[in-house]
Amino acid sequence: MREGSAPLIRREDYTAPAYTIRQAELTFDLDAAKTIVASKLSVQRDTAQDKQPLRLHGEDLNLLRVLVDGQSVAFRHEDGLLVLEAPEADSFTLEIRNTIAPEKNTQLSGLYASGSGLFTQCEAEGFRRITYFLDRPDVMATFTVTLRADKAKYPVLLSNGNLVGQGELDGGRHFAVWNDPFPKPSYLFALVAADLVRREQRVTSRSGQEHLLQIYVKRGDLEKTEHAMNSLIASIIWDEHRFGLPLDLERFMIVAVDDFNMGAMENKGLNIFNTKFVLASPATATDDDFDGIESVVGHEYFHNWTGNRITCRDWFQLSLKEGLTVFRDQEFSMDMSGSASARAVRRIADVSSLRERQFTEDAGAMAHPVRPDAYQAIDNFYTPTIYEKGAEVVRMMHTLVGRAGFAAGMKLYFQRHDGQAVTCDDFAQAIADANPDSTLAQQLPLFKRWYSQAGTPRLQARGQWDADNATYTLTLSQHTPATPGQSAKQPQLLPVRMGLVGRDGQPVALQLQGEAGAAGTERVLVLTEAEQRFVFTGVTQDVVPSLLRGFSAPVLLDDGLGDAELLVLLAHDADAFNRWEASQRLAVHRLRAAVQGSGAVQLDEAYLGALRALLLDPVLDPSFKARALQLPVETYLAELITPVDPQRIHAACESWLDQVAACLQADWAATFDAMQVREGYRPDATQSGQRALANLALAMLVRHAVATGDAVWPGRAFQRVKDATNMTDRLGALEALVNAHAPLAQPALERFLALAGTEALVVDKWFQVQARAAEKDGRVFARVRQLLQHPQFTLSNPNRARSVLSSLVMFNPAAFHRSDAAGYVLWADMVIALDAANPQLASRIARALDRWTALAEPYRSAAREAIARVAASTRLSGDVREIVTRALDAA
Template sequence: MREGSATLIRREDYLAPAFWIRTVDLTFDLEPAKTLVTSKMQIERNSAVPHGPLRLHGEELNLLRVLINGDSVSFRQEGHELIIEGAPDADFTLEIRNSCAPEKNTSLSGLYTSGGSFFTQCEAEGFRRITYFLDRPDVMAVYSVHLRADKAKYPVLLSNGNLLEAGELDNGRHFAKWHDPFPKPSYLFALVAGDLVAREQRIRTRAGKDHLLQVFVRRGDLEKTEHAMNSLIASIVWDEARFKLPLDLERFMVVGVSDFNMGAMENKGLNIFNTSALLASPATATDADFHRIESIVAHEYFHNWTGNRVTCRDWFQLSLKEGLTVFRDQEFSMDMAATPSARAVCRIQDVRQLRAMQFPEDSGAMAHPVRPDSYVEINNFYTATVYDKGSEVVRMYQTLVGRAGFEAGMKLYFERHDGQAVTCDDFAQAIADANPGSALTTRLDAFKRWYSQAGTPHLQARGSYDAEARTYTLTLKQSTPATPGQADKLPQVIPVALGLLTHEGQALPLQLQGEAAAAGTERVLVLDQAEQSFVFVEVASAPVPSLLRGFSAPVVLDDGLSDAELLTLLKHDSDAFNRWEASQRLALNRILAAVRSGAPLVLDAAYIEAMRAVLRHAELDAAFKELALTLPGEAYIAEQLDVVDPQAIHAAVEAARLQLAQALATDWAEAYEAHQVKAGYAPDPVQSGRRALANLALAMLVLNATQSGDSVWPGRAYQRFKDAGNMTDRLGALSALVAAHAELAEPALARFHALFKGDELVIDKWFALQGRTPELDGKSFARVKQLMQHPDFTLKNPNRARSLIFSLCMFNPAAFHRKDAAGYVFWAEQVLALDAINPQIASRLARVMDRWTVLAEPYRSAAREAIARVAAKADLSNDVREIVERALASEAKGEQA
């Protein structure tokens, strides 16, 4: 393997480091071709660990000098380790001098160049590409950094913490000295040097302290940073108000870079962002972009405490910081949304993301627990399971102990562990200890199975009404399917939020057998056995159960409800999530029936009228209507099937879309006209919802018109595209034309490219839109192949690669899964091409094939051949090899099961 022989790292094998690094003084002489790095470390031996040599990590470095206490020392290099046998038992100073080549670093891990500037990305194990170090999260040190560079080329020199000194040097060079007073692991180190400009804002926090906030970007992008700055300020205010967690540095800096493998990185005091997660203006960014930026800015800021001040002991604990921080940014987004309906929309969108990305992961070759037990390449475990399912686990803590109880647990967590590298168990214990006698504390060991068991639990619910006794018995059963390496699963602790409705939609009071009186109309049941029954008394009539309200646990629910009962929930449920869920279930039932039978899908009048009622409902918010009227995604539909025919699913979804477009044509037209936004642009929930519904209506109207040969609505969409005053409306109109394969799509695409040719983030949207275009007679796949040769396309930029290749392979199943196997051949070619440049991005593309074993023939055999082709490559990176070998291994395990 190009990255060295693969070693399986196991959580059970964790050992504390043999040495601690207490302080680090780093000096950088920055040059693109050859940057010199001098590191002086104060080191002490860990007396709790058996005596052994000092082993430092290093990759792609040119070692120049090694000194201990100023004297030369013998050492050897083995693979990616620098080994010093004669390290003293007493505290000592280790000095290492090495060089690296940032401009050749296409992996974008470590120190690299982008657009003529220097940037770093050290999580998870990038610091070892900068200098030799104990590159592991439990080694926390205080850093001082001295940067030297050409002033004309790199006038801005940044690192973590506070600026101590800056000044001039000979030969047109200058320097800056930074000091971070908080101990941190090496993965949080950051360095930026370049010709950048900054938006600045001084604030005073609740604690009465003054702080400087700065957002650094390339020249020309400054006008697109206002929203990011406002989001940062809102995040600081929220975290101090909600969790009493203040900003702890004199300044907080955010920097944007175009070449970045992720969305953003939480380096202490110096967050580095992909420009796609930072830059926004009404003319170039959609409502969704504005929301995403607010969420990611908040996420990285919240890491200042949940990840930086308290960090992970080892990488198996990654969800300790990521799952917790995703939960925090989701809570922030809901609080920013303000109204109950807008909060519900946030929750629905989060669950859609979980189901689209994490549920398939739980049932695929790479299924793993929230706290994995082993890995070959840690970069492969920055997953939806660690992040999104991890967030749901944190949300269940809050559900079980209450909002106030959760905040008390967070307070205790920081009191115990500030400045430490800890585990998921430490977090769980803090929440439990702060809430003695709670539903969590009495079930803590069982609850922690969420960290150790992979797979999505299946929850079956069945109700029985006894009219004579006026009782309703709800029986809950749970089971979790086998996953790679885990066959037998123990029962999980599942909080089930629920209500009971009459068939006319009235909420019933809830009183369990043995209770003296009813306690409201909503409550949380805790299922902690394989099967449990709960008896409600004084129930006046047979109820309709509204289960798993707010998606109170990340499970697959089978409640056996009829269409009539789902319609009751859709019309009357006070829980907006379950109201939306009912709309999705009604559509899903019809699509699955068509796919399973092989018969053409024909929507019944009852379903169409239910959707008409949603569209016409005077009290429902536009944003909710748009979500309820959007059909389930093809990938989510595939999750419901044991054998998947992507083309059959696509045909059924397209038939449903067209029939809804035709049957509700008058209603769509009325909705489109009624939801135009006349006021000046603002990405707030109300305006965003109106635009979302108007764009959905327009897409339906264009689809119907294109199928019937009517040119009016395509013409109106093209005019809207030309006249739009914001990107949401412009891209919505363009998407309507492209998705319907309207004749005006081609001139609109050409015009869009001409308008925004100089804006790389908007051109990413142009590529992505075409990569996701619904397949029609092979045209979408052919277009992607053609666009690979476009002058604006490059594999080297992760955003550009994702915009086109990932859009096809991950988000366009019908175009990708072709009977002639051309999609799989294309996938293999691109995985190998990317692996030679950037293994992290290649491995993420490789994940497309996680669930290949459930494909129907001929897709299954062709997919296996493509995976085997990739696996056969001799110099494959560990990143990709781990993915494809686990994919191939899943075939044998699936057959055994």
């Protein structure tokens, strides 16, 4: 384990490698207790640099032999590196032999055991835990891999690329030889040795080439892979159609593993997935699970080009592949949704996630730019900023150059850089060069501040209608608050998609001062300065500005609109995203007043009437209604209401829910009955929307019934837990009972667990629903303590650990932030315990207190004490030490 304070690595210190590896021949004699790794590397020195020692990365390896061109050589160990004095030849063959112990690898990084199989995870720096290598993304080699193992234990032997040989060996052993013809960095290496079964499908690309698709899972799980296979096929078709990017290998494989720190990994041709994002059946997976599988399968497949064929020069450029590929998987998911309304709901979901996770990060101790300037542990920078905010940066490029212009830019990017390790600047330059007349090309240095500045910009908008001159003047201004290490911020380029809506609900034609005529009812204004004015002419009535349509820039908007204006947008805006946004802001207005005032939420008749009209609107899609009629999550509300008092925020939200449940009770009942799906289960947008709205209605009905002592709706929910024909309805009913603390919640939990049987992902849901339940009188926190002692709970499986710990500390602020500090004590205990085995998982749990300085007292002081206790631990990994040190430095 890497302990202590790791050295700070700076982007400005990047230097090209003095040596590179052109070819890597690896041989594995696989065994869980002791695996022997033999490597034969074709090494080339960069003759443009001075001769210097060859420094190879290695961690937790038992070195047996080192040969250069067949001869033993002197070497030394130095700061986690294997150092060889500079060989005389500029090109030479390096042979290394070492052993590793996969069954002892609790970090799940490198080669590790899961169940009875062996699996790898090499991103970002896991390959150095397999053998000594130049483990950096700008060293790209072709790999030929020979795997040897006991055939009874490990009948399936997989690695990257194409299978070029296999056969039997003495003693019940067998072998397989894999060759990947495409140069790749070591972080994309993968191998699997396990007893697995597979689903296969052959597809033919537009060029006529046939490809074999395979999904490998444990025995008993094969019937739950159909959706993943369909998602993979859809991804292949979409990428070739949308961007002209075909599958480039004879086969493409996905392997599902129970123990995995992340969601999935895009290893070239051999994607390794967390089972959560592969296995699904109506009985075990919710609509959201099916949706997540499609998205993640798409994401990892799209990496084949944006991440694998072109990779990042160094880890500071991580968003080059991740931000771009998130944008691509978001576009894929929207295209798969079908209708315009379903596309809008997808966008709403993506923005909600951005606000809940990335905006919180921007406001905390770990705030960093999309392209960081420095890090200690790169694992800590697989963050919402790199992924989701990085995707928004790409989306702004797409907005500025248009769909066709972006496609042209992507084409140029691949023409220039296929097979290379490059930078974020290279990508931005390609998009700009393909669109020389665009605002992006003309303002590229200004636009690239999105890569270098941390924090969420604040966009202020104020409008003034001049009735006499029939003009409407819109003044836009921006500023970005200081973040750790960045106090002075410069203006950024903000594309603001907008329209004007008359008080009568009609869209207004847009004509800027100086233009010859009106051009449509929507356009993109580009803010490039701290403040700019835009004057619209021919505006003959008072209007309401509809700004940031589709969330055209990742900012916090203050447009000064009151309830009357927001009600107009809620009822009439042509942009579905902004209709949803209006519903959220109307709720926030009332919640903020309650939190900062008396604590009681006041819901007036006009507002309740608007909610009722939304619920009963015969035109709106159910999926949109379900989104628009839910409150923003409490973690996002904490970004808007400071200082943060989690208990007051939670009380205000509970009060809002109680009133909306009571006042619309008859409407909720009618909605629940109307939204029942009568036909067979399909996880498509139409059925998913109906189930989402039905489950929201049921939650409201059970809440009101528990408050009034009515047993009917809790009884119906309990019956649904027992009899539901799909997991979405079963889990929705269970959540309704648990969140309302209904008397039937406990028997429902018992029935749900009994029905789950040995389905690990369903058992995870059982844990999660309890740890995320609405807190009441400390009951949820007490329940979490019991869950940690449950026979089926374990810290060693990341999914199970997250189902309880992440659910509490990341997603249940009222249960976590307690006035007696018990939540912080538990957090510190768990971070220290997890760090001893799995630093990556521990560091993610540690992030729960990034924003401790924004807390009100007594939470603030108690949180600092807990962070200091973790920091005082003498055996922390570098991953966790960086998190807690930066948190303390933020004070």
